[in-house]
Amino acid sequence: MKDQLKREIQFKKTPKRIISLVPSQTELLVDLGLEASIVGVTKFCVHPKHLRISKAVVGGTKQINLEKIKALRPDIILCNKEENTKEIIESLEAIAPIHVSDIYNLEDCFELITMYGEIFNIKRTTSTLVANIQLEREAFQLQYQDIDKLKVAYFIWKKPWMVAASDNFIDAMITEAGFINSYSNEKRYPEIDLNDPKLKEADLIFLSSEPFPFKEAHVVELQSKFPEKTIKIVDGELFSWYGSRLLKSYSYFQTLH
Known part of the structure; x- marks a missing residue:
């Protein structure tokens, strides 16, 4: 088989012992x-919350305990190109087959689930899960296809101020939610100044609940700096988690309009 980086992975049998180094994939x-x-x-x-009690915790997404992972004798380790470093993935290759996801849009999500x-x-x-997410997506698009799209600046960090621009999954979900990303002409997660013209042009400012806990x-x-703008704290998981949580994203997006 191949992962989303087109890396070949071989299995002698269906993997039964799984280590997941990506929160959204764990929930999935x-x-x-x-x-x-x-x-x-x-x-x-x-x-779910009980997993960190019932399962072994092997570190974070950027730092791991290699010896703990070896001792668990995994049949497969699930990673993500953005969440986990190249060094982590290379260090794990001698332990078990590694499946790496690479997610930029809904089609990538569906491919991963498949x-x-x-x-x-x-x-x-x-296939049932993918179909159910697609139904949620289609129902939302049908309801909001004719609305005037507002421009959004989506903050992910403070000190320095950072926003989600293009070339990432959050940008795709801003579009899915029926908005226009004010920073779609920039790449990844740029640092910005609060006097940035693109920020002044935004109709809305979203402050994500993660990774920075706004x-x-x-x-x-x-609000004191931008009294004319609507500023909201939004659920970052529903804009950035690309597994089964997508089932909840579209009903949440309705509440933002």
Whole structure:
């Protein structure tokens, strides 16, 4: 089989011992009925909450405990190009086959879920999940296809101020939510100044709940500088998690309009 970086992976049998180093993929595994096969997770795998108690925690997404991972004897380790470093992935290759996801849009999400169906021999379950997400997406698009799209500046960090620009999954989800990304002409996650012209042009300012935990105090801070703008704290998981949580994204997007 191949992962989303087109790397070839070989299995003698269906993997039964899984380590996931990506929170959204961990939640996806559980919702696909594979919780019993999970042997290791990261400290950031917060959904469902009990996993960090019932499963071995092998580190974070950027720092891992190699010896702990070896001791768990995984059949497969699930990674992501953006979440996990190249060095981490290379260090794990001698332990077990590594599947690396690479997500920029909904089609990539559907491809990943379909790959899991093949790898873990649950094709019917994964095809049902993809179909259900597509139904949510189509219903939302039908309802909001004729609205005037507002420009959004989507903040992910403070000190320095950073926004989600293009060439990432959040940008795709801003579009999915029926908005225009004010920073679509820039790449990745640029640092910006609060006097940036693109910020002044934005109709809305979204402060993501993750990775930086924006609070109401930050809304007040920005509102004093931009009294004419609507400023909201938004659920970062529903804009950036690309697994089964997508089932909840579109009903949430309705509340933002």
